[in-house]
Amino acid sequence: VEGEIPSLEKTFTIMGYGDLKQVEIGTTDFLEIKKEMKQMNSSEMSSLVDSASSRYETRFNQEADEIFKKDVAMSYHKSVFLEPHYENENAFACSAYMKAGASIEGEREIPFWIAQTVTVLNVSGKILFTYCVAPKDELEWTRDASKKWTEKIIASNDPPPTRTVHERGSGWDEVQNNVIEKAITGAVTAVFILLFVGLLAALKKLFGFVKEKIRQ
Numbered sequence: 001v002e003g004e005i006p007s008l009e010k011t012f013t014i015m016g017y018g019d020l021k022q023v024e025i026g027t028t029d030f031l032e033i034k035k036e037m038k039q040m041n042s043s044e045m046s047s048l049v050d051s052a053s054s055r056y057e058t059r060f061n062q063e064a065d066e067i068f069k070k071d072v073a074m075s076y077h078k079s080v081f082l083e084p085h086y087e088n089e090n091a092f093a094c095s096a097y098m099k100a101g102a103s104i105e106g107e108r109e110i111p112f113w114i115a116q117t118v119t120v121l122n123v124s125g126k127i128l129f130t131y132c133v134a135p136k137d138e139l140e141w142t143r144d145a146s147k148k149w150t151e152k153i154i155a156s157n158d159p160p161p162t163r164t165v166h167e168r169g170s171g172w173d174e175v176q177n178n179v180i181e182k183a184i185t186g187a188v189t190a191v192f193i194l195l196f197v198g199l200l201a202a203l204k205k206l207f208g209f210v211k212e213k214i215r216q
Contacts, residue, residue, distance in 0.1 A: 010134040010141070012149060013190045016126065017182055023175055024125035026163035027089055033120070033179050034092040038084055045081040045096070045184050052185035060192040074102045076188055077111065086119075086147055090154050093119040093146060095139055100191050115139035116190060117146040120183045123153060125160040129183050131190035 025033075053076040064072035077099040086093040096118065101111040113136040121128045130153075132146035 010132075010138070010145075011190070011193060012145075013131040013133070013193055014153075015129045015131070015182075015186050015189070017178075020127050020175070020178065020182070024161060024164060025122055025127055026125065026161045027122065028162060029164045029176075030090065030122040030160065033176055034087055036176060037092060037094070037120070037180055037183070040180070042081040045094075046079045048181055048184040049076070049079050049098075049188055053188050056185075056188045056192060068104075071105050072102070073104075073106075073109070074100065074192060075109070076100050076191060079187070085143060088151075090122040090160060091119055091150050093117055093143070093150070095143060096187060097136060097139070098187065098191055112136075114191060115142050116187055117142040118183060118187050119146050119150045120179065121150055121153060122160045124158045125164075127179050128153075129186050131187060133190050133193075 057075055060074055061072060064074060079096050079098040081094060081096040084092065084094040094117070096116050097113055098116055099111060099113050101109040103109040115134050115136050115138055117132045117139075119130045119132075121130065130146060130150055132142040132149065134142050
């Protein structure tokens, strides 16, 4: 429909963080990370996202203004995390519904919901995060696609060590909390990446329409 953001594309995003590269996580300690995540409830996860959303909004909107050469306003509204639905020795996944919105050049914001599956992976002892995002009515697709994708990543790499290579010491709690926080807050980044895809498609469609009118 003219004037609306087109159907959002399905996206896959994989992330790693430099401050986690110093520790090679063993399967025993990864089990503890999964245990901590399973004990978190939906409101606790949503609170982590809420606390990070403002800084993500600022960064992505600045980048969007530069890329599109337009006044772009992307915003995160809320999230609803669901119970964890999948895990194996080296992976843990949960899903969420998230609401965001976008507007261009001060026009009325177009809000929408998306479905997302977040997976934490222990790949050869290194922690990675994957995010599979799709329109809100395709939650099961995000879960199935994410499971196939992450299992392929794990199968293509060496298994992690049984125990963490670096001695845990007093800094282990910080490492564990860092993994959990980055896993959850990274979901906001995945939403804004999806917004970029939607805006690119919308602007491409708009510019094509204008060019066609000029030719006429």
